[in-house]
Amino acid sequence: MFEAFYNSIKPLQLLQYNLELLKPGRLPTGKTELPFEVPLKAKGNRTFYETYHGVYVNVVYQIKVDVKRPVLSKHLTAQCEFIINYSHKTDALKCDPVPFTTSPDSLSTVRGRTLVPRFKLSGEIDTAMCLITNPFQGTLVVEQSDTPIKSIELQLVRVETCGCAEGYSRDASEIQNIQIGDGDVCRGVNIPIYMVFPRLFTCPTLIATNFKVEFEVNVVILLEDNRIITENFPIQIFR
Numbered sequence: 001m002f003e004a005f006y007n008s009i010k011p012l013q014l015l016q017y018n019l020e021l022l023k024p025g026r027l028p029t030g031k032t033e034l035p036f037e038v039p040l041k042a043k044g045n046r047t048f049y050e051t052y053h054g055v056y057v058n059v060v061y062q063i064k065v066d067v068k069r070p071v072l073s074k075h076l077t078a079q080c081e082f083i084i085n086y087s088h089k090t091d092a093l094k095c096d097p098v099p100f101t102t103s104p105d106s107l108s109t110v111r112g113r114t115l116v117p118r119f120k121l122s123g124e125i126d127t128a129m130c131l132i133t134n135p136f137q138g139t140l141v142v143e144q145s146d147t148p149i150k151s152i153e154l155q156l157v158r159v160e161t162c163g164c165a166e167g168y169s170r171d172a173s174e175i176q177n178i179q180i181g182d183g184d185v186c187r188g189v190n191i192p193i194y195m196v197f198p199r200l201f202t203c204p205t206l207i208a209t210n211f212k213v214e215f216e217v218n219v220v221i222l223l224e225d226n227r228i229i230t231e232n233f234p235i236q237i238f239r
Contacts, residue, residue, distance in 0.1 A: 012210075014042050014049070015061075040084070048086045050239070052203035055173050057160045057213050059203070083200075087239045095127040098138075102231050119145040119229065121221065125193065128235045132204060136217060136235070138193035142185055148224040152181030154195050155218040156202075162211045172216070175201050184224075193219070197237065205236045 021034040042048050052059040061084050067076035102121040125138035136156075142149065156175040161168060176198060181191050195217070206213040215237055221229040 012046075014046055015040070016043065048084060049206055049208070050086045050203040051081075051083045051200060052206070052213065053200045054158055054160055054213060056162055056169075056171060057206075057211050085239065087204075093129045093236075093238065095129045097124050097126055098128050098233065099124045100231055100233075102229065107229075117145070117147040117223070117225075117227070119147070119221075121219075121229070121231065123191075123193070123219075125217075125233060128233060130197070130235050130237050132197050132202065132237050132239050136193070136195040136197065140180070140191045140193055140219060141189065142187055142191070142221075144187065145184075145221075145223070147227070148184040149181070149221060150183070150224050150226075151179055151222045152185065152191065153220040153222065154178045154180050154193060155220055156195065156197075157216045157218060158201075159214040159216060160211070161214075202237060204239050 017038050019036055019038065021036055040048070049059045051061060060081060062079050062081050064077065064079040069075055100121075100123055103119065104116040107116070120143040121140065122143055123138060123140040125136070130136055140152070142152075155177050157172050158175050159170065159172045161170045163169075176195075178195055180193060185191065202215065203213060205215065215235050217233045217235055219231040219233075223229070
């Protein structure tokens with residue numbers, strides 16, 4: 001069902017240029033270099049998007065070279081991807097720290113609160129408005145946990161939304177997972193949160209007419225009894 005939905009969405013072409021680098025004729029013996037230059041200008045009223053490799057949304061720029069040979073010889077073709085970093089004009093963004101506190105009372109998706117072990121987590125992330133070239137940073141403090149902790153992890157998630165005549169689909173998938181605490185960590189100690197945004201798999205937050213690419217960060221606490229506590233932070237990435 002998902003394959004049928006996504007296959008019904010036609011690719012969006014942002015630019016296309018055709019250049020003839022060499023007139024018909026014979027190449028000299030040895031190595032031949034043909035310099036070229038192409039203006040990077042989007043077609044019509046469209047805009048550039050930064051290179052991004054996702055699950056259902058991909059922004060890819062490629063150069064393809066064709067060498068046409070005589071009738072009895074096979075044509076030669078090669079292509080390679082090139083990377084585009086693109087910065088849109090944005091208004092002044094507020095990069096304020098975001099404090100958080102997590103306890104059984106703050107959980108929104110839990111059934112039977114009386115069965116939830118007592119715990120309290122607090123901390124702060126530097127900002128939810130993230131410059132893509134800077135790391136995502138903050139601190140986490142485990143103030144209380146009656147159940148021993150097995151692991152503390154930092155999870156980066158992409159949220160891709162695609163739409164067409166058949167409707168819209170919103171899917172979240174993990175980009176990377178980093179362990180920031182191993183075992184039953186000490187209580188009341190600042191645990192640093194630090195994560196670098198991986199190139200190609202992240203891009204500035206993208207909202208277009210037929211699709212969106214958004215990002216979230218989860219702080220995941222895995223307890224010894226295999227219960228999971230998650231604190232979610234929707235973030236906006238910019239360049």
